[in-house]
Amino acid sequence: MRRGILLIAMLSVPAAALALEDEPIEALQAVEEIPDHLLLDVGIRVFDTGIPADDEHAKYLLEEKGVFEEIRKSEARWIPMNLKRALESTGYWGAVRLVPAEASVDVMVEGAIASSTGKKLEIDVIAYDATGRRWLSRSYEREADPVAYIPNATVEPFQSLYNRIANDLLKEKNDLDPEDFAEIRRVSELKFASALAPSAFEGYLAEKKGRYSPSRLPAEGDPMMIRVASIRERDHMFVDTLNEYYADLYAKMEGPYRGWRSNSYDEQLALEELKRASLWRMLAGGAAIFGGVMASREGGGWSNAGQIAILGGMAAVMDGLDKQAQTAMHREALKELAGSFDSEAQEILFDVEGEVLRLKGSVDTQYARWREILRDLFAAETGIAVDPNQAVTPPSR
Amino acid sequence: MKRLRRFDPVIVLSTFLVGAPLTALAATQSQEPETKKEEEEEGKSSEMTAVETTEEKREGLHRKLDKTLSEFDALILREQEILEQRREAAGAAGGGAGAGTAGVAGEGGSGVEAAEGESGEEAGGETASGGKANTEGTGGSPDQPAGEPIPSSGEPTESPGESDENEGGGEVSNGHRVPEDVGNGEDDDIVARQLREAAMREEDPELREKLWDEYRAYKFGQKKPTKTNEPSEKETKP
Numbered sequence A: 001m002r003r004g005i006l007l008i009a010m011l012s013v014p015a016a017a018l019a020l021e022d023e024p025i026e027a028l029q030a031v032e033e034i035p036d037h038l039l040l041d042v043g044i045r046v047f048d049t050g051i052p053a054d055d056e057h058a059k060y061l062l063e064e065k066g067v068f069e070e071i072r073k074s075e076a077r078w079i080p081m082n083l084k085r086a087l088e089s090t091g092y093w094g095a096v097r098l099v100p101a102e103a104s105v106d107v108m109v110e111g112a113i114a115s116s117t118g119k120k121l122e123i124d125v126i127a128y129d130a131t132g133r134r135w136l137s138r139s140y141e142r143e144a145d146p147v148a149y150i151p152n153a154t155v156e157p158f159q160s161l162y163n164r165i166a167n168d169l170l171k172e173k174n175d176l177d178p179e180d181f182a183e184i185r186r187v188s189e190l191k192f193a194s195a196l197a198p199s200a201f202e203g204y205l206a207e208k209k210g211r212y213s214p215s216r217l218p219a220e221g222d223p224m225m226i227r228v229a230s231i232r233e234r235d236h237m238f239v240d241t242l243n244e245y246y247a248d249l250y251a252k253m254e255g256p257y258r259g260w261r262s263n264s265y266d267e268q269l270a271l272e273e274l275k276r277a278s279l280w281r282m283l284a285g286g287a288a289i290f291g292g293v294m295a296s297r298e299g300g301g302w303s304n305a306g307q308i309a310i311l312g313g314m315a316a317v318m319d320g321l322d323k324q325a326q327t328a329m330h331r332e333a334l335k336e337l338a339g340s341f342d343s344e345a346q347e348i349l350f351d352v353e354g355e356v357l358r359l360k361g362s363v364d365t366q367y368a369r370w371r372e373i374l375r376d377l378f379a380a381e382t383g384i385a386v387d388p389n390q391a392v393t394p395p396s397r
Numbered sequence B: 001m002k003r004l005r006r007f008d009p010v011i012v013l014s015t016f017l018v019g020a021p022l023t024a025l026a027a028t029q030s031q032e033p034e035t036k037k038e039e040e041e042e043g044k045s046s047e048m049t050a051v052e053t054t055e056e057k058r059e060g061l062h063r064k065l066d067k068t069l070s071e072f073d074a075l076i077l078r079e080q081e082i083l084e085q086r087r088e089a090a091g092a093a094g095g096g097a098g099a100g101t102a103g104v105a106g107e108g109g110s111g112v113e114a115a116e117g118e119s120g121e122e123a124g125g126e127t128a129s130g131g132k133a134n135t136e137g138t139g140g141s142p143d144q145p146a147g148e149p150i151p152s153s154g155e156p157t158e159s160p161g162e163s164d165e166n167e168g169g170g171e172v173s174n175g176h177r178v179p180e181d182v183g184n185g186e187d188d189d190i191v192a193r194q195l196r197e198a199a200m201r202e203e204d205p206e207l208r209e210k211l212w213d214e215y216r217a218y219k220f221g222q223k224k225p226t227k228t229n230e231p232s233e234k235e236t237k238p
Helices: A002-021 A056-064 A069-090 A159-174 A178-196 A223-298 A304-382 B009-018 B022-104 B111-122 B130-135 B190-201 B205-222
Strands: A042-045 A096-099 A107-116 A120-129 A134-143 A205-208 A211-214 B171-173 B176-178
Touching: A042 A069, A056 A069, A056 A304, A069 A096, A069 A107, A069 A159, A069 A223, A069 A304, A096 A223, A107 A134, A107 A159, A120 A159, A134 A159, A178 A205, A178 A211, A178 A223, A178 A304, A223 A304, A223 B022, A304 B022, B022 B190, B022 B205, B190 B205
Parallel strands: A042 A096, A042 A107
Antiparallel strands: A107 A120, A120 A134, A205 A211, B171 B176
């Protein structure tokens, strides 16, 4: 009996702990307008799906567990969009954008999805600024807010997780000195400039152990810097347009994704309940059988109480086995749900990502032309010969 | 030339052996001092040309940069149009199935969407408050920016042409007002044409005027307005 009580206590402790841990988290909001010099632009990259791209066997194994590639790809865009909105809503940041991998921004946030179901989200996040200072590197895990799955609810199930990341980033930002802001922005500008016109901005940035600092600054009214600033403005326009495509993806995905997550949440809850019940019955049944056998042996023969305990225990074990069979059914249902949404997600993703790739292709061509023109302008203005291959393969922009 | 036409064995032989008729060689030798003078003069003038070429090259590069920047602006404008068309198409699709989607999606935006009023406006049509549109079954565009009124279900969405206000003078083309001073756009290149089309389609009068300014700057910055009746650059080229 004691064992039973202990077991019940063990099974119920995590639930209580979760309840405490899962208090809603609000994103800290700016109470007054933040001055421009204390604002930093944030770039969020599309997250890593957490699915190995070229390993078909691994993909198959994950699909068996209900983890589908196209859903993850969509989530790899969905989650950063939510984080972007959480950050924007605080008023503590400059422009917050989803950016291409090669972008040069003040603060960059990257992430990878470790686990994502309708019930739980687990992501690994790192954040660093243009100077290379590491802001964050940690895992975030959160159970869905059940209120989000009530019909007509307008709450994002994992809003608290996004708010928590926003708060952690704010904490790091608040630890900066006022001069750090200027340096981060300057390095970010110079990184962009040296990627676009390497010959003109060679030696402007110093790098030591992965940390960047300006070693010298362009003169006031430097014509090359003015040109770069003009191109950077366009770069922001391009990234804003990309973000509109991602917003399009978000809008198209929202309905079906919410539906899938809601169903997945219900199935997941039922599955966990069955697992718990099955385990409990198997353990209780096993204990009853063991107790029955012991009681019979102590009595020197098969006592009635012992026989009853054994029979009861066997019934409990059978029930546990039956529950195990039911969990398999729920797992299959989860897999089917995911498989069905996967096709839908694929269609949405192909549509939007096709446009994104087309736009990026056109823009990359423009960048190649700009690099070439700026290289030639630098040579024409300074008389310094430039390696013609230099502008072709830039490190980043 | 007449002498060459006659069969002269000396000329033929010299042409065969030396590669040029002796007479021509003789003529070349007699002209040598003059050629040297010309070469010296050319040498002097080539230095001048080199200076000009560097200047010209620089100017050419500046023009090229300006042109690529304008092309990029046109590219982004075109993308905005594509996005707009996608939204209109999605809005139309939503109009048919608005009520249907209301049930599926659990209606609506995330908790963050409450804050979208502020952030959404600055991001243009970026916010995805489509959930809200679906929630109410209005059939509005999923990308209806937060804070903007959502068109009611079945209500036909206004096309850019229909909404164009026609105040002031100017030619009306395809339902869009074209300022008189920009000409008819017959000799537009691809960038100018894109800018012109973007300006013609723009509904916001302020933005439209900016687009026309950009069009003017691009087109007449390179070339004089056609009012002078001078032949255009293209026409003068062989």
